[in-house]
Amino acid sequence: MARSAEKRGKDETRAAEKKVKATGKRAGGARGGITAPVTPSPELAEIVGAKDLPRSEVVRKVWAYIKKNDLQDSKDRRQINADDKLGKIFGKKSVSMFEMNKHLSRHLTAKKA
Numbered sequence: 001m002a003r004s005a006e007k008r009g010k011d012e013t014r015a016a017e018k019k020v021k022a023t024g025k026r027a028g029g030a031r032g033g034i035t036a037p038v039t040p041s042p043e044l045a046e047i048v049g050a051k052d053l054p055r056s057e058v059v060r061k062v063w064a065y066i067k068k069n070d071l072q073d074s075k076d077r078r079q080i081n082a083d084d085k086l087g088k089i090f091g092k093k094s095v096s097m098f099e100m101n102k103h104l105s106r107h108l109t110a111k112k113a
């Protein structure tokens with residue numbers, strides 16, 4: 001007889017809790033890569049805040065800042081015209097949306113495990 005999705009989920013949760021008790025280590029999960037918490041530099045913290053965030057959340061907050069302050073070029077929406085705060089992060093007055101993550105990565109520090 002096939003297990004329902006709910007029964008399977010409960011079984012997996014029970015197994016994970018048992019593993020945590022046996023090994024003393026936390027259960028594994030999706031906390032690497034884009035979901036791993038990163039620490040923003042002081043310059044980037046002016047825009048996204050000082051607390052640790054997943055990289056995806058940092059990008060989301062930077063885009064919200066760009067749109068709130070109308071920093072996309074009016075003719076070419078792929079270009080971002082930096083104001084004073086973004087200029088410190090990008091290092092120049094205008095960058096393409098595809099370059100943005102490269103510039104952001106210089107201002108993010110991964111947490112040491």
